Amino acid sequence: MIRRAAGLVAAGLVAASGAAGAASEPRSAIPWLSESIRTDVPAPPPRPAEPAPTRGSEEITVTPLGTVRRDSVGLLPPERSGLPRALWGPTPTGQAESLIRDHPDAGVPAARALFRRILLAETDPPQPAAADGALLVARVDRLLEIGALEEARALIELAGPETPELFRRWFDVGLLLDAAAAPCDALRQNPALSPTLPARVFCLARGGDWNAAEITLVVGEDVGSIGADQQALLARFLDPEIFEGEPNPPVPEPLTPLDFLMREATGMPRPAGALPTAFLHHDLVEHAPMRARVAAAERLVLSGGVAPQLLFEAYRAGIPPASGGIWDRAAAVQALDAALAEGADPATLGAALLGAEEALRARGLEVALAREYAPALADADWSRLDGAARERLVAVLLLGGEAPAAARLAGEAPDAFTRTLLTLAAQGGDPAPATDLQRAALTGLVAILPADEREAQLVRLVNDGRRGEAVLAALSLLEGGATVDPPALHAALLVLRRAGLEPDARAIAIQSVLRAGAGPAE
Incomplete structure (x- = not known):
């Protein structure tokens, strides 16, 4: 009392x-x-x-x-x-x-x-x-x-x-x-x-x-x-029992970590709407409900707050009890796990890969999927795989950092889009860019001289030893993601290379082109 x-x-x-x-x-x-x-x-x-x-x-x-x-x-x-x-x-x-x-x-x-x-x-x-x-x-x-x-x-x-x-x-x-x-x-x-x-x-x-x-x-x-x-x-x-049956106090604004922890400890409902990303760690523990655990892990992986392995641990935490959204993604991941564990034939494994890649790509988690599975996928037997599954697997391997395996899988006569991706990864030549964005990515990775005054100003920052400024300015140009302006992508890639960050430039180029897709130029 x-x-x-x-x-x-x-x-x-x-x-x-x-x-x-x-x-x-x-x-x-x-x-x-x-x-x-x-x-x-x-x-x-x-x-x-x-x-x-x-x-x-x-x-x-x-x-x-x-x-x-x-x-x-x-x-x-x-x-x-x-x-x-x-x-x-x-x-x-x-x-x-x-x-x-x-x-x-x-x-x-x-x-x-x-x-x-x-x-x-x-x-x-x-x-x-x-x-x-x-x-x-x-x-x-x-x-x-x-x-x-x-x-x-x-x-x-x-x-x-x-x-x-x-x-x-x-x-x-x-x-x-x-x-x-x-x-x-x-x-x-x-x-x-x-x-x-x-x-x-x-x-x-x-x-x-x-x-x-x-x-x-x-x-x-x-x-x-x-x-x-x-x-x-x-x-x-301090003494929750003496308040049983009484209305809960209003949710503070702003809700601080101390307020949040005490409300959680006494079983009070959470406020409506999305919690700050930092508050989601309470839902990552093993005893959290699977839905809450997966939802928290997805948001944190998308923000860059935790490593993808925590998300896939959440996907594997139990049998999905329903379908749609989170449950479809968990089921797709578990199906891919089963196909890999059972040594399924290439057709079955390819179908499982396509299902998982499509489900997670819809949530923006295709890079997380690639980082989780690329090493295992690179060692699988894909000799009889063809068509869409082969093309998506090449993309997954590139996103997961397995560029040599992607080049081997693509073979000697890949389609034009795959050739462009392999060139971005320094694994091929003779690309045939179909869009302005693809062209900007390819030229940005090989350009020597700045193409305009904006690029020249950023290169001067690098030359003056202000690499932090130059890199942050280059990254700011990439804010649009898949809708980034081609000249902005070209400038960013050139500057990152000049700052000694070519691996990052190539990864950004590959992800930007993949997210934009393989459509023809307008």
Whole structure:
């Protein structure tokens, strides 16, 4: 029972509560980030922490740092990111931060994957270096937006989460990943972090000190530091049984991770509409309903927040109980699994592949399918496969990075569209482009000189050592995906090649042409 006794109001708690009103609100670039700590007390110097392990993502290698330069912290060293350590060169810190925050992060999956590598890359900081780690915070925020919580958490822990801006994000990520113990311990051990009363109530409860949590909640309400709606939610979290049968408190706006976690813990309904992508990690656990798990994994893979393997684990989590949408995609994946496991004849395997590819392509997940299956498909016996199945298999192998296998399967006389795709993958010659987009992709991968002033300006950025600017500008040109303007695609591919990113340029070209299709030029 929540105890309401004025005698419980300790002087220290009242003073701490009152200070919150005078404190300036911490800046938040993401609407749902909580205000879990106050910023009226200076934070101590940073200390490095061990990075968190990642779940279902690429292997991440980190190097503990002594004196951390926050903006240089990264999870992918240059030899793994493919990006130079001097990525930013003379680009000012403020400009680099704005470029990261304003980047559209759109286009085909290969373009979005390159942007994600920039967010994770270990690089020299721009100049002048910012003591507050503004560029790191911007990178973390973009990772949070796409739902890449494990990577955001690892970046924060490598840099040291002692500053208010980084700690707020660390606290929220801990809540969303069901890993709140470390942030709550830090709140108890470091008074300079000055937690808000709702965060303190939550951490006391999670630590098993329910009496102190109840007292703190009463104090917060009595001194006006916890609003009525927040109090109602916290009270239900502390003792849900006494509120059985009572109407639920309204959904807060914005819904913070702390609000979301407490509502989930007490069985309250979720708000109408789509949740922020970062909140979907709660549905990835094995005991989540299959439909919710698949829906969450699909959104997170499409955003680039998790690796495709988590999606296919969700597709395989049970027998689809119905048809349509999610269930059709799960059934198609399971049928392809069965055909591969049983060593089915090429016709049966080809039919299963066509079914899975068509189902996932309709959801924009054809690249995820290719990454999951290309190695196994490259080793299968396709000697008797022909027609549409052979053409789609060539495309799947190219999307999955198995270009030599795709060239072998295509044979000596592929159709014109397949010849174009193989040329884009550096696996053939004599293409016959049928559209302006195909022509732009082919010439963009071989052009030496800029075709116009726009391309010349971007090449000058590369030559001046401002590769980060040039690459982000090139990726911004690709925002349209399959509907990208051919001159824009040509410019982007030329600039990426000049920046030393030819494999990315080829992957982007292949995906752009495949998504646009093989139709004739208008």
